[in-house]
Amino acid sequence: MEKALVINPDKCTGCLQCELACSYENEGVFNPSKSRIKVFTFHQEGRFVPYTCTQCSDAWCQQACPVDAITLNLLTGAKEVNENTCVGCKVCTISCPFGTINYNQNTGKVIKCDLCGGDPKCVSACPTQAITYIDANQTGMEKMRQWATETDNSPSNSAANV
Amino acid sequence: MHYMIVGAGPSGVIACETIRKMDKNAKISLISGQCEPPYSRMAIPYFLEEKIAEKGTYLRHDENYFSDQNIGIVSQAVTQVDSSNDNVILANGEVLSYDKLLLATGATAISPPIAGIDLNNVHNCWTLEDARNIAAKAVPGSSVVLMGAGFIGCIILQSLLKRGVKLTVVEMGVRMVPRMMDDVAGALLKSWCESKGVTIMTSQQVTSINAVNEGLIVDLKDANSLNADLVICATGVKSNIDFLENSGINIDQGIVVNEFLQTNINNIYASGDVAQGLDFSDQSQHVQAIQPTAVEHGRIAAINMVNNNCCIHRGSVNMNILDTMGLISTSFGQWMGVPDGEQSILLDKDNYLYINLQFDGDYLVGVSSLGHTQNIGVVRGLIRGKVKLGVWKKRLMNNPNRLMEAYLASSLSQA
Ligand SMILES: Cc1cc2nc3c(=O)[nH]c(=O)nc-3n(C[C@H](O)[C@H](O)[C@H](O)COP(=O)(O)OP(=O)(O)OC[C@H]3O[C@@H](n4cnc5c(N)ncnc54)[C@H](O)[C@@H]3O)c2cc1C
Ligand code: SF4
């Protein structure tokens, strides 16, 4: 059964442990600015929202890539960037409508969540279980994936207070 | 069912893959007018700067990929479509029949009609063949004149510099990338390029090119002539539609398509740089000639070919991202604004930082930026998703950097 990251912002306290764990796992440094998962802060409402790639099924980033540098990991369902193939054109970064694949100026390549090969470090680092890794089909993630697949579905949503 | 796809660029390849995913047994033929395996024009700049070898430009890397997917590749150009008999005629005279046809023949670079444009050391930069020629001639220390500082011109500008050439750029428009940037961003980009040693001439035109001894002399409209070893022409592109004359298929600037990316002939579709598809922003039909649109078209056209027009194309957002020697610029949708629209702008000239948001009422309709890369894709999400901004409109007016927060707030309220 494929699993997915499920994020419950209500439980997030903004401690940034996930960002630290992610940057350490992937970049070897404790540096939130290099994390693939980001916690967004809404000061006015005192809210924190961790956010990262939803591994959408017909992934925009993957289809837009001119050199096939983003491929599907059949075990985890993650869309993974192959650093050796990526030419750093950044077209994936404007194609992903969630803004979750980003250019890394230091390497000249892009980075995104790869579910740490099936053992996401943000999940184990989160002290409040705001981030969990569970069966994909019981998640609200499905909704977001659909959004991503339906090229032409325009969700007319309104921005409420977070 | 025999699906035939003409054109082995990104649009045609995504279409083949989409069909294969939906129908394991269909016969799929990919008619490729080139001798190379399917490759990506977009990767050419990286081939030029020697980041990748020629193979690195291939759209799929496994040698057996297409045969494993049971996609038959035919390396012949189509010279004619006989739509009344569901046939195409190939350059070698062979006739192939199809049940459903997708035309994904892309575009070709065009050159201005000036004397000397056909000379030996004058090249477009559009195909792998062009790239090989440029790579052989753009050697360190050589003088190169680049005609056109549009989007494609600016992309190869960086590759040429990395090859160590002395570069002069001649652009007819009043600023660089005139169709992607406003005056502020265009001027900043120009000064950035100049600080890297590139000569940029805007509002200037090449009038003729002459061969003298080993080199070239490039005559300009309002300035002294330039000496050059190589001239590269990046002045525009044109959809590959010539072979469709007398085919009965409606053509204009590109192939005319409806909301299903279907032509006026029921079993013929078109996608990518050859299709005059719908622009999301102003709902007009035109050729966008960008990669994300080419693959979006390819996917939707394929779904409609297999599943009888079940997927409506509501338009693609025109968008670009450009890296000019480290200065990264983007533009999305109606970056130039709309009548009675509002805008939110933040400029830090010294640090080459710029962000310009354009609103139409409660909606974000366009963005242009310099020096912003993080979470930038969310701009597409906000524009394409027609996300109603509510309270976030005012917040973005106060601080245009909070795009991601604006997006999250609305998508959460939806979930
Ligand atoms: C140097 C360069 C840099 C670029 N950079 C970017 C970028 O950064 N971002 C971006 O969005 N876009 C970029 N583009 C544009 C992008 O490459 C195109 O939009 C994209 O390739 C379009 O895909 P396509 O499949 O529609 O057409 P194409 O890629 O043009 O493919 C069409 C294919 O059809 C074949 N063909 C044509 N006629 C026939 C025929 N009669 N019979 C059989 N086959 C035929 C052609 O040989 C070609 O292989 C760049 C282009 C170039 C040249
Ligand atoms: S398009 Fe975005 S959300 Fe979808 S897989 Fe790629 S990075 Fe993740």
Ligand code: SF4
């Ligand atoms: S930046 Fe890398 S992964 Fe992204 S589209 Fe370009 S080559 Fe592919």
